[in-house]
Amino acid sequence: MKRRSRITRSMSRSSTLECQIASINNLTQTKKGNTDEDKQTFVNTIAFLAFSTMLAAAQMHGAAVQSVESAMKMK
Secondary structure (H helix, E strand, O other): OOOOOHHHHHHHHHHHHHHHHHHHHHHHHHHHHHHHHHHHHHHHHHHHHHHHHHHHHHHHHHHHHHHHHHHHHHO
8 A cells, every 4th residue: 555645645635625615615605596596586476476466456346346336326
């Protein structure tokens, strides 16, 4: 079995450590990106649901007003 010098061993350890740090940084950046996208998607979804609810409520209100007006005309 060959003996590696101290310099060679420390270089291989540092390169392994650098690779690990780089992969951790990549994961962190990916998570941040996904989190921002998820937040934006969530906000867009809530806005869409709020708008849809208001539209449905306005339509129901309009129908109720029409039925009351028609009932008043019948009297």
